[in-house]
Amino acid sequence: MADDVAITGIGCVTPYGRGYQLFCEGVATGRDVIGPISRFDATPYLSNAAGEVPGGLVEEFLTPRLRKRTDRFTHLALLAAHDALVDAGLEVDTNVDGDRVGLSIGNALGGWEFAERELRALWTQGPREVSPYQATAWFPTAAQGNVTIQNAIRGPSRTFALDRASSAYALIDAIRLLRHGHADAVLAGGTEAPISPYGWLCLQTSGLVARRPTDSDDSVAYHPYDHRHSGSVFGEGAGFLVLERGEFAHSRGAVILGWLSGWGRSTDGYMPYYTVEPSGEIYARAIADALHRAGAGIDSLGVVYSHGSGLPIEDVTELRALSIALGNGAEQVPITVPKPLFGHLLGAAFVLDVILALQSLRTRFVPPVAHFEQPAPGLPPSVSLARLGSSMRAGCTAALVTARGTGGTNAAVVISV
Numbered sequence: 007m008a009d010d011v012a013i014t015g016i017g018c019v020t021p022y023g024r025g026y027q028l029f030c031e032g033v034a035t036g037r038d039v040i041g042p043i044s045r046f047d048a049t050p051y052l053s054n055a056a057g058e059v060p061g062g063l064v065e066e067f068l069t070p071r072l073r074k075r076t077d078r079f080t081h082l083a084l085l086a087a088h089d090a091l092v093d094a095g096l097e098v099d100t101n102v103d104g105d106r107v108g109l110s111i112g113n114a115l116g117g118w119e120f121a122e123r124e125l126r127a128l129w130t131q132g133p134r135e136v137s138p139y140q141a142t143a144w145f146p147t148a149a150q151g152n153v154t155i156q157n158a159i160r161g162p163s164r165t166f167a168l169d170r171a172s173s174a175y176a177l178i179d180a181i182r183l184l185r186h187g188h189a190d191a192v193l194a195g196g197t198e199a200p201i202s203p204y205g206w207l208c209l210q211t212s213g214l215v216a217r218r219p220t221d222s223d224d225s226v227a228y229h230p231y232d233h234r235h236s237g238s239v240f241g242e243g244a245g246f247l248v249l250e251r252g253e254f255a256h257s258r259g260a261v262i263l264g265w266l267s268g269w270g271r272s273t274d275g276y277m278p279y280y281t282v283e284p285s286g287e288i289y290a291r292a293i294a295d296a297l298h299r300a301g302a303g304i305d306s307l308g309v310v311y312s313h314g315s316g317l318p319i320e321d322v323t324e325l326r327a328l329s330i331a332l333g334n335g336a337e338q339v340p341i342t343v344p345k346p347l348f349g350h351l352l353g354a355a356f357v358l359d360v361i362l363a364l365q366s367l368r369t370r371f372v373p374p375v376a377h378f379e380q381p382a383p384g385l386p387p388s389v390s391l392a393r394l395g396s397s398m399r400a401g402c403t404a405a406l407v408t409a410r411g412t413g414g415t416n417a418a419v420v421i422s423v
Contacts, residue, residue: 011181011266012255013421014191015094015248016361017086021057021241021348024085026093029358030365033344033373036395040228040239040349046203053215053227056201057241057349075139076152077117078242083149083197084156086244091157094248094260096191098158101258108161108189109154110180112172112196114353117144118205149197161189169411170313172196172353173245177360177419178269180249190254195246196354212412214238216316228346230314231321231391233380238316241349245357264364267404268300268420275414283414286326292416293331293408300404300420304335308402309372309392311359313409314343315350320410322384328408329386338399339406340392346376356409360421363405367423370398 018025021039022032032039040055048054064073064081067088073081091098098104120137121144127135142148147165154163162183166175173196180194200209209215216227216237228239255262272295274288283289297307310332313324329336344362345351351358366372374395381391404422 010252011184012250012252012260012262013247013264013266013364014250014255014260014262015090015096016263017089017093018243018245018358018361019059019063019082019085020243020358021059023060024063025089026361030362033347033362034371036347038347040347043201045201048206051206052210052217053239054218055227055239058201059242075143077120077143077148077199079113079117079197079199080149080152082199082242082244083111083153086195086197086246087153087157087193090193090246090248096248102191104158104160106161106190107159108180108183108192109150109159109163110166110176110183110192110194111150111153112166112168112174112176112353112356113146113149114167114169114172114198115200115205115208116146117148117199119199119202120144122202122204153193159193168415169413170315170350170352170355171409171411171415171417174356174409174417174419177247177266177357178271178417181266181269184249184251191248191250193246194249195244195357197244198352198354199242200240200352201242209240214315214317215240228316229377230316230343230346231325231375231382231385232378233382235316235318235321235382238350239346241351243351243358244354245361247357247360264367264421264423266419267422268296268298268302270295270299270418272416273414274416284323286323286330289323289327289410289416290330293327293406293418296406296418296420297331300422302404302420302422304332304338306402306404307339307406308398309363309366309405310339310341311363311405311407312341312343314345314375318382321382324408324410325385325389329388336388337390340372340390340396342373342392343375344373356407359407360419363407363421366398367403367405367421372396372398
């Protein structure tokens with residue numbers, strides 16, 4: 007059982023802005039913040055839409071010097087991590103020993119905005135014009151290093167680069183660190199800033215991107231589980247949770263927002279670099295393991311926040327997996343995917359779903375599957391997709407969040423209150 011892992015702080019920066027209250031309110035009201043990319047000309051790309059973080063947030067928080075030597079994905083991580091620690095009332099080396107604080111962070115693409123700019127300078131102006139920080143700003147662990155330095159974190163620290171399951175594995179790693187006594191508190195989450203010409207091209211060639219709609223009346227391209235599904239619309243942002251051993255959180259009088267009470271992982275790579283294992287049985291194993299570790303039955307499970315990539319093969323196999331894992335209770339538990347409102351945030355996607363799931367448990371509200379009209383062919387009939395938003399069933403105290411990454415990386419976590 008992992009129910010001794012307490013959630014005591016939340017921080018996020020999303021296309022809605024800074025703060026998890028703003029994020030949760032935006033989703034609850036169904037506000038769509040996907041729009042045309044403003045940071046570069048995306049006209050030649052298959053998709054020119056994204057969820058962009060509003061301008062000015064990073065500039066208000068970070069010094070010009072720090073911004074100059076780091077990439078945007080690090081900027082977003084620093085902002086969200088700071089807010090999570092403040093929300094938890096956790097002051098490193100004041101009410102917690104920095105040696106007993108860890109960091110676990112997920113990221114998929116690293117810092118291509120910085121890298122592109124400096125490589126452009128290399129080829130057009132020569133090596134003397136390249137920033138000396140090029141070697142340290144672009145790689146996926148750059149955010150990890152800067153968050154630890156800025157917050158005096160000296161405990162176990164690592165980065166997980168597992169495509170869209172990156173922050174799921176970061177949270178699971180944090181649970182294990184706390185349960186095995188390697189830390190008293192862990193800052194866990196993910197960050198992503200893919201909106202640059204090369205980063206966007208990488209997503210396009212990966213086959214994950216939803217194509218522009220051919221119907222001029224349809225401005226939305228992200229339709230998980232819907233007959234129009236063709237992939238994801240992506241966005242940028244970061245989210246972090248402060249996780250603590252329950253005993254430690256109680257000893258310092260922390261406000262406990264919820265618990266990470268179960269987790270599961272599996273790998274079902276069916277062919278190189280893509281997840282198309284057709285039965286869903288291996289993915290279901292990760293979900294079943296999470297529910298088993300949490301001791302969560304159908305009666306206590308109030309909602310599933312599923313990955314919902316919008317890729318036809320992933321949509322079908324994910325719902326098959328949920329149908330297998332939930333068994334006869336699959337029709338009782340609503341499955342939702344709010345991502346189409348703000349974008350799929352890759353390495354940061356899972357932790358943001360956890361934040362929304364926690365909010366659902368606290369407010370008893372289940373947001374609908376965004377942009378859902380008609381079920382896609384091949385979906386199992388024994389699942390319940392949230393349509394209009396509804397109140398959670400009485401007595402439910404747990405939520406399930408799932409993720410999967412390219413190549414067969416599956417993960418699931420159960421949150422409880």
